[in-house]
Amino acid sequence: MPFKIYGFPPSTCTRRVALVCKELNVPYELIPVSIPKGEHKAPEYLKRQPFGVVPAIDDDGFTMFESRPVARYLVAKYGKGSTLVPDPKDIIATAKFEQAVSVENNHFDEPAGELFLQLVIKPMRGLPKDEERVKTLLATLNSKLDVYEMVLAKQPYLGGDILTLADLFHLPWLYGLTEKAKLDLVTSRPNVARWYQEISSRPAWQAVKDGA
């Protein structure tokens, strides 16, 4: 029975799960949950995802939600030999991986996501941009990417020497901000540029970047 993703093809978090499926060659069936039609708030869907957001997954009867934990589950179940998550027996590598994942959560996701909302989603819906808010968010995101530039000058990936989920988790927002919002976030940062060029050119991302 194929791995089922209940999601919305253009959604950031749905694509994040689809990306990891592609990385691990896990075939999936995408069952559409229409955000414009409000299907993510329907009682049936809330049984799968109690917070009413996409995606949720069903792996042969095992259901869960939250895109990043789903990614970890995919690696644990289908990623034999995968280095996308370090071996838990390597306590130091695991700690550095968790630090990098936490950095993406706490420093990157919110400003990046809200910038995308302001610069891409709002215009699409005919809503006015909040220029003051955009200025603040850009300042925040740029200051964070300045730190990324320093970190990536000393090591090839955010968790250390090996590419992990911590790097891949950035792809949906970074792609959206650079390609759709046309923000120049990387050209002035050679190490971030090198890192982004590498992760964004991976075939798995190319396969799902415009829709899971």
Place this chain on the structure above:
Amino acid sequence: MTLKLYGRLQSTNTQRVILILKEKKIPYELVEVEFGQNNQPERLQFQPFAEIPYIDDDGFILYESRAIARYLVAAYPEHGPTLVPPPSAGLRAQALFEQALSVEAFNFYPTVSSILMERLFKPFIGQTPDEAEIATLTEKLDARLAGYERVLSKSKYLAGDEVTLADLFHIPLLTLFGLGQIDDFTNDEKVKKWPSVARWANELVQRGSVQA
């Protein structure tokens, strides 16, 4: 060499680490980083985002409070309660634990810390809370608590019937609900909407105060 924790007692992120150190009965030394001193060069070399806390465990430096907590659990397995599912619990238990951690990080922490930023931090630095923003954030939080109720009406804790790091990570902010005038668990009308969450929240605050 005793583990050194660089932070401040008033910082909720430092408190998150102290909570786990105390739960696990791991000896530590708190090195006070004064407010406004995070970006001193001797601090930035260890925590490049100019934040606290970070630890120095016999030369191993780590930042991000949740990553530190996960490291402590892995590095000190014989100390205190396990707080994470054991390997014998299997893939699915591990996945549900990761799901619960993600719920705290994305569905609780950002919204609650923004409310507390308005109510507590702004007055501290001589600014006025933005009541309109607080109203929007409160609406968001209430919607999330409805999600929590769907989960906690079916299991005692977020990842199942045992307490884990995912529950404990909420304690520093839950403890500030009173001071921050967030009445979700003290207002009888609100408690009726999420009685399981109220039970869980009050138990956690109690647990946190015992450890303090």
